[in-house]
Amino acid sequence: MNIVSRVTNIRGNGARAAGSRRDHKSPTLRSHDVKRVRAIVSTDETGKGGSGAGAPAGSAGTGRNLIQLITPDGERVSHPEFDPWVKDIGDEQLCSLYEDLTAIRRIDVEATALQRQGELGLWPPLLGQEAAQVGSARALRHDDFVFSSYRENGVAYCRGVDLTDILKVWRGNASSGWDPYTVNMATPQIIIGAQTLHATGYAMGIQNDGADSAAVTYFGDGATSEGDVNEALVFAASFQVPLVFFCSNNHWAISEPVRLQSHVQIADRASGFGIPSLRVDGNDVLAVMAATRVALDRARRGGGPTFIEAVTYRMGPHTTADDPTRYRDANELEDWAAKDPIDRVKTLLDRKGLLTEQFRQHVRDRADAVARELRAGCIGMPEPEAMDVFKHVYSAPNSWLDRQEDHYARYLASFGDPAGATSQEGAR
Amino acid sequence: MTQMTFARAINSGLRKSLENDPKVILMGEDIGTLGGVFRVTAGLQKDFGKHRVVDTPLAESAIIGTAIGLAYRGYRPVVEIQFDGFIYPAFDQIVSQVAKLHYRTQGAVKMPITIRVPFGGGIGSPEHHSESPEAYFTHTSGLRVVTVSNPQDAYTVIQQAIQSDDPVLYFEPKRRYHDKGEVDEGIDLRTATPMGEARVLTEGTDVTLVAYGPLVKTARDAATAAADEGISIEVIDLRSLAPVDYATVEASVRKTGRLVVTHEAGQSGGLGAEVAASITERCFYHLEAAPVRVTGFDVPYPYSKVEMHHLPSMDRILDGVDRALGRPNSLSGLEG
Ligand SMILES: Cc1ncc(C[n+]2csc(CCOP(=O)(O)OP(=O)(O)O)c2C)c(N)n1
Ligand SMILES: [Mg+2]
Numbered sequence: 001m002n003i004v005s006r007v008t009n010i011r012g013n014g015a016r017a018a019g020s021r022r023d024h025k026s027p028t029l030r031s032h033d034v035k036r037v038r039a040i041v042s043t044d045e046t047g048k049g050g051s052g053a054g055a056p057a058g059s060a061g062t063g064r065n066l067i068q069l070i071t072p073d074g075e076r077v078s079h080p081e082f083d084p085w086v087k088d089i090g091d092e093q094l095c096s097l098y099e100d101l102t103a104i105r106r107i108d109v110e111a112t113a114l115q116r117q118g119e120l121g122l123w124p125p126l127l128g129q130e131a132a133q134v135g136s137a138r139a140l141r142h143d144d145f146v147f148s149s150y151r152e153n154g155v156a157y158c159r160g161v162d163l164t165d166i167l168k169v170w171r172g173n174a175s176s177g178w179d180p181y182t183v184n185m186a187t188p189q190i191i192i193g194a195q196t197l198h199a200t201g202y203a204m205g206i207q208n209d210g211a212d213s214a215a216v217t218y219f220g221d222g223a224t225s226e227g228d229v230n231e232a233l234v235f236a237a238s239f240q241v242p243l244v245f246f247c248s249n250n251h252w253a254i255s256e257p258v259r260l261q262s263h264v265q266i267a268d269r270a271s272g273f274g275i276p277s278l279r280v281d282g283n284d285v286l287a288v289m290a291a292t293r294v295a296l297d298r299a300r301r302g303g304g305p306t307f308i309e310a311v312t313y314r315m316g317p318h319t320t321a322d323d324p325t326r327y328r329d330a331n332e333l334e335d336w337a338a339k340d341p342i343d344r345v346k347t348l349l350d351r352k353g354l355l356t357e358q359f360r361q362h363v364r365d366r367a368d369a370v371a372r373e374l375r376a377g378c379i380g381m382p383e384p385e386a387m388d389v390f391k392h393v394y395s396a397p398n399s400w401l402d403r404q405e406d407h408y409a410r411y412l413a414s415f416g417d418p419a420g421a422t423s424q425e426g427a428r
Numbered sequence: 429m430t431q432m433t434f435a436r437a438i439n440s441g442l443r444k445s446l447e448n449d450p451k452v453i454l455m456g457e458d459i460g461t462l463g464g465v466f467r468v469t470a471g472l473q474k475d476f477g478k479h480r481v482v483d484t485p486l487a488e489s490a491i492i493g494t495a496i497g498l499a500y501r502g503y504r505p506v507v508e509i510q511f512d513g514f515i516y517p518a519f520d521q522i523v524s525q526v527a528k529l530h531y532r533t534q535g536a537v538k539m540p541i542t543i544r545v546p547f548g549g550g551i552g553s554p555e556h557h558s559e560s561p562e563a564y565f566t567h568t569s570g571l572r573v574v575t576v577s578n579p580q581d582a583y584t585v586i587q588q589a590i591q592s593d594d595p596v597l598y599f600e601p602k603r604r605y606h607d608k609g610e611v612d613e614g615i616d617l618r619t620a621t622p623m624g625e626a627r628v629l630t631e632g633t634d635v636t637l638v639a640y641g642p643l644v645k646t647a648r649d650a651a652t653a654a655a656d657e658g659i660s661i662e663v664i665d666l667r668s669l670a671p672v673d674y675a676t677v678e679a680s681v682r683k684t685g686r687l688v689v690t691h692e693a694g695q696s697g698g699l700g701a702e703v704a705a706s707i708t709e710r711c712f713y714h715l716e717a718a719p720v721r722v723t724g725f726d727v728p729y730p731y732s733k734v735e736m737h738h739l740p741s742m743d744r745i746l747d748g749v750d751r752a753l754g755r756p757n758s759l760s761g762l763e764g
Contacts, residue, residue, distance in 0.1 A: 121552045121553065121554065121732050122553065122554060150554075169554060169555075169731070170554070171733070172552060172554070172731050172732030172733040172735075173731065173733050174731055175555065175728070175730070175731050190513075190554060190555055190556050191513070191514070191516075191517075191556060192486055192514075222485075222486040223486065225485035225486040225487040225490070226486060226487050226488075226517065227487060227489050227490075227517060228517070253457075253486050254457070254458045254462065254465070255458045255460075255461050255462035255483075256457065256458060256483055256485075256486065260483060260484075260485055261485050261486060321465075322465075326461070326462055326463075327461045327462050383733060384731070384733050384734050385734075386734065386737045388730075388734055389725060389727060389730045389734050389737050389738055390725065390727060393726070393727050393728065398726075400695075400696055400726050401725070401726050401727065404695065404725045404726060405725075407758070407759060408725070408737070410758045410759060410762075411744065411747060411758040411759075413758070414747070414757070414758035
């Protein structure tokens with residue numbers, strides 16, 4: 001399969017950031033600078049909520065415009081504060097970002113299809129949120145550590161998680177898909193917001209160790225209402241830990257619009273905790289990357305946490321079990337389709353004359369290959385065995401459980417054919 | 429009598445409560461516009477308005493905490509926790525506040541809060557969507573805990589729970605939401621079986637089988653299958669988990685001399701332990717054999733491809749029945 005560009009990107013970033021960032025004079029941003037940035041960011045309206053969403057979240061707050069480097073029309077707009085943070089992203093890197101965006105959309109669409117075909121129990125689509133995930137994940141070093149929600153499967157892909165491993169948990173074949181330490185990314189969190197505290201604690205550890213890596217936590221707009229997230233913000237600020245709070249404001253928490261969660265723009269909440277924040281066009285891969293690099297740089301330099309609100313949109317259902325037509329206006333979706341995160345990069349590449357037929361074919365081939373690998377990996381996944389139920393509950397033998405395991409083994413054996421034990425009634 | 433699904437019966441009971449008492453107010457995540465992820469509250473916001481059927485921000489501790497404030501103010505909040513596994517952020521408010529306020533205020537403050545919780549597994553879901561946390565709450569003094577097994581009870585008991593001046597956890601067996609049954613919507617709540625009482629579902633003479641919630645159906649199926657083999661099982665739907673109606677269970681065990689208890693929740697410290705111990709205390713000399721528990725294992729709820737092993741099946745229950753009866757079973761030859 002063709003995931004070379006993804007892997008080299010991770011390594012590339014790691015090698016570069018390991019030493020050079022600190023030495024040469026790259027721009028840094030402290031909290032007082034952030035205020036200045038607010039005044040000069042572009043005035044694009046992206047993220048102010050669709051027509052069907054009523055009053056935009058944040059209309060009552062101080063409000064601020066979005067950091068944007070690529071407009072929805074595919075125009076690269078210059079930005080004195082943030083351009084320097086992506087000056088290494090030349091044509092080749094831009095093409096590679098486009099490739100990743102396209103591959104991830106393909107993964108997502110294929111996984112949705114696999115669910116419809118009964119191969120997955122459930123899938124949480126990330127359709128529309130590709131740029132927020134790719135732009136941020138590709139700003140990370142290998143030794144940074146990610147704590148995400150269930151929706152960041154594009155981030156997992158960028159971290160180098162095997163495609164089959166991404167699906168394992170959604171197929172119901174395992175309690176999680178990968179070893180967090182091999183890719184430095186915790187497995188998806190379903191309890192809304194819990195992971196933000198884990199990231200804060202991990203960052204406390206980094207700080208104690210004197211390392212220059214950072215923790216990054218992804219969560220949704222709905223999650224910002226949970227106590228855990230607010231407590232994480234308190235701890236992170238109190239201890240000034242190297243942490244990036246990355247909030248994907250996709251405007252919905254299942255059926256609840258973001259305005260139910262917050263009366264100010266979500267990014268503006270951070271200031272109440274004493275945490276500097278950035279509000280970025282989450283459908284602009286370059287702007288997301290720039291913002292994430294700003295936040296990471298601050299973290300690595302001992303400047304404490306940063307809160308990023310990536311303003312994006314959940315174009316699909318909450319999960320494959322959800323039917324969004326019951327609660328949201330189709331017009332809203334249309335509005336956001338015009339701000340598609342992939343189309344704008346494509347247009348930009350076209351403007352630059354980079355969208356050759358050869359390159360397009362290459363991108364298509366890669367997406368096809370990824371989809372094939374995903375499907376084959378899903379269907380070919382080994383089935384778990386009955387006695388796997390008892391595995392990994394404890395790190396050392398446990399007498400209660402050992403007894404139950406023994407009894408259940410005897411129970412299965414009493415059927416002669418163990419399959420018979422569950423085929424009749426099973427879980428009914 | 430009307431044929432309706434389990435989910436629809438709860439919906440109808442909620443509607444009745446909203447109609448009958450202006451102080452009843454529903455709160456939860458996605459319960460309004462969407463009508464809940466299981467559609468249990470479908471149409472209620474449309475008919476009763478946004479102030480009586482409230483979509484809350486995404487915060488369980490706040491849902492329960494504010495329900496307490498509303499109860500202080502004389503309301504009867506009925507809150508939905510979207511799935512069993514999402515009740516824990518609210519655990520502190522339930523255990524430290526909801527359960528204790530009546531005691532703390534020496535009866536001055538009532539907490540007529542109903543906490544609806546879809547619970548149990550068997551629906552092929554990911555982690556946190558299939559748990560059976562009832563024992564955490566039956567262990568907490570000050571709470572009433574009930575669960576229903578059929579549409580009629582679903583309809584009746586939700587209204588009784590709402591009318592109760594004590595806080596009630598109302599566990600809904602989510603894998604039975606689509607099961608249909610006859611419901612008498614004109615039932616008189618005052619003469620209906622009180623929510624604290626257990627019910628004998630099928631009379632039998634050889635063994636008492638106690639079940640609740642989702643496993644009541646499985647237990648009935650087991651009784652039918654056993655009857656073919658000439659074994660007579662008395663099935664009891666426990667209905668109330670705190671307090672347990674031991675009088676009904678005891679009367680049955682005095683007759684059969686044998687007790688099997690089944691639940692999806694893990695075994696240790698569960699309802700089965702409680703029922704077995706209490707019945708042993710109450711009628712030890714009527715027992716012909718040690719009580720048997722057929723339960724989920726002491727493991728985190730497993731991923732969906734293996735969940736059927738964890739969940740007590742009809743066969744596993746029948747194996748337990750055989751054990752209670754001293755017939756050949758999977759543990760024959762082992763002690764205990
Ligand atoms: C503690 C908890 N409560 C409720 C849920 C059910 N739930 C799953 S996703 C979700 C909405 C999350 O919205 P948001 O944080 O905006 O993330 P998104 O799904 O939009 O990515 C809810 C309520 C849960 N998983 N955990
Ligand atoms: Mg959201």
